[in-house]
Structure formats: C-alpha cells, structure tokens
Amino acid sequence: MSGRIFVVDDDPAMVEAVAAVLSLDGFDVDGASDSTAALRAVLRDPPALLVLDVNMPGLTGWELCEIVRRQPLTRDLPILFLTGRAEVRDRITAMQVGGTDHLTKPFRAEELRARVRALTAATPVRGEA
Amino acid sequence: MASDLFPLLVVFVAAETVISREGGRFLLLGTYAGLALLVVLSPAPTEAATRSQVLRFVWPAAAALGVELASRSKSPARAFESRDVRGDRVERNGGRDRDALLPPTPSGVGARPGADVRPGPEALRDPRAEVLHDLKSPLTVLRVYSDLVAEAARRGELPSEAHLAGLAREMALMESLAGMPPRTPASAPLASSPAAPSAPPAPRSDLVRVLATLVESYRLAHGGRVRLEFVAEGAEIPVAADPVALQRVFRNVLDNAVKYTPAGGQVRVRASVVAQHAFVVISDTGAGMTPDEQKHAFTFAWRSPSAAAAGVPGRGIGLGVTKDLLEQNGGKISLLSEPGHGLEVTIMFPVAKEAGA
Numbered sequence: 001m002s003g004r005i006f007v008v009d010d011d012p013a014m015v016e017a018v019a020a021v022l023s024l025d026g027f028d029v030d031g032a033s034d035s036t037a038a039l040r041a042v043l044r045d046p047p048a049l050l051v052l053d054v055n056m057p058g059l060t061g062w063e064l065c066e067i068v069r070r071q072p073l074t075r076d077l078p079i080l081f082l083t084g085r086a087e088v089r090d091r092i093t094a095m096q097v098g099g100t101d102h103l104t105k106p107f108r109a110e111e112l113r114a115r116v117r118a119l120t121a122a123t124p125v126r127g128e129a
Numbered sequence: 130m131a132s133d134l135f136p137l138l139v140v141f142v143a144a145e146t147v148i149s150r151e152g153g154r155f156l157l158l159g160t161y162a163g164l165a166l167l168v169v170l171s172p173a174p175t176e177a178a179t180r181s182q183v184l185r186f187v188w189p190a191a192a193a194l195g196v197e198l199a200s201r202s203k204s205p206a207r208a209f210e211s212r213d214v215r216g217d218r219v220e221r222n223g224g225r226d227r228d229a230l231l232p233p234t235p236s237g238v239g240a241r242p243g244a245d246v247r248p249g250p251e252a253l254r255d256p257r258a259e260v261l262h263d264l265k266s267p268l269t270v271l272r273v274y275s276d277l278v279a280e281a282a283r284r285g286e287l288p289s290e291a292h293l294a295g296l297a298r299e300m301a302l303m304e305s306l307a308g309m310p311p312r313t314p315a316s317a318p319l320a321s322s323p324a325a326p327s328a329p330p331a332p333r334s335d336l337v338r339v340l341a342t343l344v345e346s347y348r349l350a351h352g353g354r355v356r357l358e359f360v361a362e363g364a365e366i367p368v369a370a371d372p373v374a375l376q377r378v379f380r381n382v383l384d385n386a387v388k389y390t391p392a393g394g395q396v397r398v399r400a401s402v403v404a405q406h407a408f409v410v411i412s413d414t415g416a417g418m419t420p421d422e423q424k425h426a427f428t429f430a431w432r433s434p435s436a437a438a439a440g441v442p443g444r445g446i447g448l449g450v451t452k453d454l455l456e457q458n459g460g461k462i463s464l465l466s467e468p469g470h471g472l473e474v475t476i477m478f479p480v481a482k483e484a485g486a
Contacts, residue, residue: 009266010384012346013299017270020277020292034350057388058354084265106269109276 003048003120007031008038008064009082010056018051018082021109022116035059039067046074048120052099054083054090062097069098078119082107270299301373332458333481336366336400336407339375343383344398351387355394355413362401367481370458378454381447382411382474388441389415389472405480412473417466426464427452 005027007018015031022029030047032038035056042050050068052061059067061081068074078100083090086104094102101115274296278288344359351357368375386396394414401408418426422433429449448462455462459479466472 011266011270012350013270013295013302014266017273017295017299020289020295021273024277032350033346034354037350037353040353057384082269105265106272109273109280112273 004028004030005049005051005116005120006038006042006047007051008035008056008061009033009051009053010035011053014053014082018112021112025113025117027116027120035061035064039064042068042077043071043074046077048078049116050074050077050079051116052079052081054081054085054094062093065094065097065099080115080119082112267299267303271296271303274299298373302377332369332371334368334370334372334375336368336375336409336478337361337364339372340379340398340400340409343376343379347383347387347396354392355387355390355396357387357396357398359398360400362399366400366402366407368407368460368478369481370460370478374454374458378451378460378476379409379411381451382476385447386411386413386415386472386474389413389436391415402480407478407480409476409478410473411476412471414471417468417471418464419468423464423466427462 005022007015007022007029008031009015009018010033012031012033015033019029019031027048030041032041033056035058039059050065052065054061061083065079065081068077068079079098081094081099081102082105083094083102084105091102100119103112103115274292277292278296281288281292340359340361344357348357383396383398390396390413396411396413399408399410399412416435418433422435425431425433426448429446431449452462455476455478461477463475463477464472465475
C-alpha cells in the first residue's frame with residue numbers, strides 16, 4: 001500500500017505518532033501543526049488522504065475541510081477527522097462539513113490503520129477512468 | 130377587543146422576526162392559530178372577560194415562546210442553522226481577516242454545507258470536559274506508541290527506537306502534567322546503599338537549546354503568518370529544571386502568543402542571565418490583556434470573556450499548568466500587558482549552580 005497522507009494537528013507529537021502508525025503500511029506521511037500552512041500545502045499538492053484535528057488555532061479542522069471541499073482539485077479528497085470531540089453533534093458536523101470519516105481520540109493504532117486502509121482503497125487514483 | 134389585542138399582536142410580530150430567523154415556524158403558526166381562535170370564539174366581551182381570556186391564552190403561549198427561544202439558544206443544532214456565514218465567522222475569530230488567506234470561492238457555491246459549525250463558548254465551560262479534552266491528545270499518543278511496541282513484540286521483533294522514544298517522551302509529559310517526580314533511569318541503581326540512599330540527580334536543561342529548537346519548530350509551523358524571533362545572551366544558559374517540563378511550559382506560552390497575534394504580527398523570545406537568574410521574555414504584538422484578565426489568567430479553566438466571545442479556541446488551562454510546572458521546577462512567571470499593545474510573559478529560573486557558579 002502506498003500514497004501520501006497529510007496529517008494536521010496542532011500537537012506535533014500527535015502528527016509524529018500518526019505518521020509512525022501509517023508509515024507501517026507504506027504511506028508517505030507529511031504533516032503540519034499550523035492549519036493555514038497545511039491548507040496551502042494540501043491545495044498545492046493534494047495527498048491521497050487528509051487527516052484533520054478539529055480544535056486548532058487559526059482555521060479549525062472543520063473550516064479547513066469546508067475550504068478543501070470547495071476546490072475542484074480536492075473536492076473528492078477523503079478526509080478523516082481525528083478529534084477528542086466525541087459527541088453525536090460533533091460527528092454529524094464532521095460529516096456536514098464534508099468529512100469522510102471520524103475517529104475519536106484516544107484511538108487504537110490498529111483502528112486508525114484499518115480506517116486509513118479503507119479510505120485510501122476507496123479512493124480512485126487521480127487520472128484513472 | 131381588537132384594541133386590547135393590538136399590543137399583543139405587536140409583541141407577536143416582533144417575536145416572529147426572532148422565531149422565524151431561528152427556524153421556529155411551526156410554533157409561530159400555532160401561536161397565530163391560537164390567537165385567531167381566541168378572537169373567533171370570544172362572546173360579546175366585557176373588558177374583564179377579554180383580559181381573562183388573554184391571560185389564559187397569552188401567558189402559556191408566551192411561556193412556550195420563552196422556552197423555545199431559550200432552548201434554541203442553547204441547542205447544538207443551532208450551529209447547523211445559522212445563516213450568517215462568512216461575516217460571523219470572521220468576527221468570531223477575533224476579527225482576523227482570514228479570508229485573505231483563503232482561495233476564492235467558486236461562483237455559485239454560496240451555501241456552505243454546515244454553515245457555522247463550531248460550538249459556541251458555552252460548549253467549553255465544563256472544566257471536567259476541558260480537562261478530559263486536554264488529556265485526550267497525550268493519551269492518544271501514549272496509546273498509539275504502546276500499540277506499536279506491543280505489535281512488534283507480537284511479531285517477535287524488537288520495538289523501534291523511535292517508537293520507544295515517543296512512548297518515553299509522552300510518558301514523561303503525562304507525569305509532568307500530573308506533578309509526578311521524574312523517574313529514576315532504569316540503568317541507575319535504586320540506592321547506593323541502605324544506609325545512605327543517593328538522591329536522584331538534579332534535572333538540568335540548557336534554556337538556549339530548548340528555546341532555539343522550539344522557536345524553530347514554531348517558525349516552521351506558523352512562520353507564514355507571524356514572525357518569530359529568538360535572541361539569547363550567551364551560548365548556553367543551564368537551569369535546574371526538567372527538560373520535558375520546560376518544553377511544556379514554553380509550548381504553552383508560545384501557543385498563546387501565536388494564537389493571539391494577528392497575521393503579520395511578531396513574537397519575540399529573549400533569554401538572558403541576570404544575577405544568577407535566567408530570564409525568558411516572550412512578547413507578542415497581539416491584543417494584550419486587561420488587568421482583570423491578567424488577574425485571572427492562571428486560574429484553572431478560566432477564559433477571558435472577550436476571547437471566548439470572539440471564538441478563539443482554548444480551554445483556559447495552559448497558563449495554569451505552566452505556572453504549576455514552573456513552581457515545581459523552581460521557576461516563576463509574570464505577565465505585563467496593556468490592552469491593544471501585546472503581552473509580555475516573563476519566566477524566571479535560578480541558573481544551575483554547578484554551571485552558574
């Protein structure tokens with residue numbers, strides 16, 4: 001399995017931990033702790049999957065997701081929210097702003113891997129018919 | 130009769146404006162239907178009879194209105210129904226002109242999928258929820274590295290050095306947050322002898338190295354929005370403080386500085402030594418704090434009303450934790466600010482004796 005995944009979380013330790021897990025499955029993982037810088041990077045070079053925290057200084061994950069969804073190049077990009085927000089309304093909001101999936105912290109490494117495998121497997125490679 | 134009801138109609142028309150904006154059209158229709166019924170069924174009214182009917186009907190209706198409005202103002206669903214999208218968002222983010230950073234919206238895409246979706250400040254007021262939320266990230270990191278180490282063991286492999294390091298770092302952070310003393314290294318003897326147990330070595334950190342690394346990482350993450358500058362007087366400033374606690378302390382202060390500094394602003398970090406004391410001054414060009422805000426800044430789970438109203442994310446925990454960690458490590462913190470002219474945070478540590486003597 002391969003592909004590039006972009007992780008955005010204001011806690012750099014979380015970005016590192018997620019990268020450590022996903023690299024086991026052969027993914028290249030880039031990350032950022034600043035959501036605005038992350039937005040620029042994602043729009044410049046869309047990854048195979050975008051992993052987003054919600055509570056961040058500057059743009060929240062939900063806002064970033066909405067912006068990404070409005071751009072033609074990233075309209076269909078799978079987006080996984082990793083957040084401590086566990087309430088039903090938060091999961092609904094994640095879907096309403098265009099999120100593809102939602103995983104609540106604290107999660108297990110295996111669950112993250114399983115969800116990422118499913119999300120990236122369901123994504124057609126850009127340029128394929 | 131009609132003249133008696135006229136002021137009430139005015140009230141209900143005013144209520145309509147509010148209710149229809151809030152989406153309560155069914156309640157509104159019900160209210161009008163009730164009023165119409167009241168008018169139709171009224172027998173040749175005396176003034177007293179009309180007042181009695183009005184009281185019988187209007188007060189329950191008014192109470193229902195109040196309940197509906199109150200529940201709507203608190204309802205999470207309200208977030209999904211807000212129509213004031215772009216202006217409200219910018220205002221609630223402290224007036225930052227974030228739209229300048231955003232790509233243009235394609236024409237014809239006026240309606241956003243979730244409108245204003247962020248929870249209001251009321252969602253951040255439960256201190257227990259705040260603490261739990263604050264702990265979820267380090268707990269997740271801890272759990273993830275534990276899973277990776279366990280998985281390697283199941284495969285009969287040695288765990289990765291990087292995963293072990295991540296586990297140890299996050300464990301140390303959690304222990305620092307919990308106020309636990311640093312653990313004795315596994316390689317060190319538990320005691321040199323029963324009669325004379327040796328004290329664990331005093332922690333020691335180089336402030337210059339810690340700050341240089343941190344500022345560089347913040348520059349990478351936030352340098353596109355704010356300028357970050359680090360100046361140190363001297364190549365090394367040794368202090369008797371736990372390095373993990375130092376990381377947390379300065380990250381908390383830098384997080385705030387970056388968060389409250391508008392785009393184009395500056396965050397400066399200066400480190401110096403005066404009379405055997407190390408001073409770190411972190412100043413920003415943000416909105417600053419009022420005297421009242423400074424007074425409460427270290428109170429656990431306290432947030433400034435203006436920051437909460439502006440929708441600035443935060444849980445009011447960082448500075449309280451910072452102060453506790455500093456006190457556990459012999460340090461002190463103070464704030465200096467004038468509203469509108471930024472905030473200056475001064476952190477002081479005694480210089481480590483063996484090097485500072």
